[in-house]
Amino acid sequence: MKKILFILSIAVLTFFSCTDEDLIPLKNLDKAAFVHFEDAPDATIGTNTIAELVYAGELVAKGPVASYTLEVYGTLSGTNTDTSVVETYTSFPINFSFTAQDLATLVGVDVTDINFGDGFTFLGTITAEDGSIYYGEAPEVDDVDDGPDIYIPNGSTNEEVYDLTNGYKQGMFFGFLIGCPSESYDPANIIGDYVYTDHYGTPSNVTITADPAIADRYWVEGMYSGWGYPIPNLVYFEVDPETLIMTAPAQEVGVPDFFGFPNLMWQYEAQLFPCATRQIDGVEDMLITGGSLGSGYSPFVPAK
Known part of the structure; x- marks a missing residue:
């Protein structure tokens, strides 16, 4: 589990x-x-x-x-x-x-x-x-x-x-x-509505938007952490247009007390697959000061 x-x-x-x-x-x-x-x-x-x-x-x-x-x-x-x-x-x-x-x-x-x-x-x-x-x-x-x-x-x-x-x-x-084999990606295919399922199995209806000032940076709004804790802060990830690897550095999500753990942070790494679907397949890591609460497969699936 x-x-x-x-x-x-x-x-x-x-x-x-x-x-x-x-x-x-x-x-x-x-x-x-x-x-x-x-x-x-x-x-x-x-x-x-x-x-x-x-x-x-x-x-x-x-x-x-x-x-x-x-x-x-x-x-x-x-x-x-x-x-x-x-x-x-x-x-x-x-x-x-x-x-x-x-x-x-x-x-x-x-x-x-x-x-x-x-x-x-x-x-x-x-x-x-x-x-x-x-x-x-x-x-x-x-x-x-x-x-x-x-x-x-x-x-x-x-x-x-x-x-x-x-x-x-x-x-x-x-x-x-x-x-995928090497190919370029279209930023327009990343923005939009998704269902994000964290590695605890908690689904969230989220929206991904492009940063208006920083190329290849995207913001995620509407995420929930494990057991349905809402994440007040927007979190972001960046895409390397050459490797199509998407990374999100450890960033505080605005949950000060997660089952007694302070300073809950979200970190993410994924691979984009423009040759397949708009789905983003990656691994999240939920962190606290001094350690990890666990990591696991956590996809962004385009909302239908």
């Missing part, structure tokens, strides 16, 4: 009040088990044709990793496929390489269903040698007493491979988008 990634920031505070170590495996924080990239693959893989697509990388283990299960789902034309298991690995490093046909087979679609602007997301689950489980995305667990839901947090920090901005350095939750 993307909406619960922020629990990384509060898990240590709640740990000592919990008694079920199977649900909250946060002991020996400095010796936690990780699988991570030494050199993460690009978040956008450019290709001239879908048939030429190759996504490859190397994952290495850090700490007492017994096994690592990798899963994948596709986001095709804005719709997520089912999540499928790629493989469970017990020896490291892991060298993977997926073609478009490989990915199509994994998620149960025809390769012709994969287009420019589509993406794939990978989730890792680690079982440590002591039986503790570390999740790339925390699953939801119902309370046996029918009270509030209990969430299993991701593992915790091993400073050599974990940091507040990048979490597991993308080794537990990572993915990519299929980039």
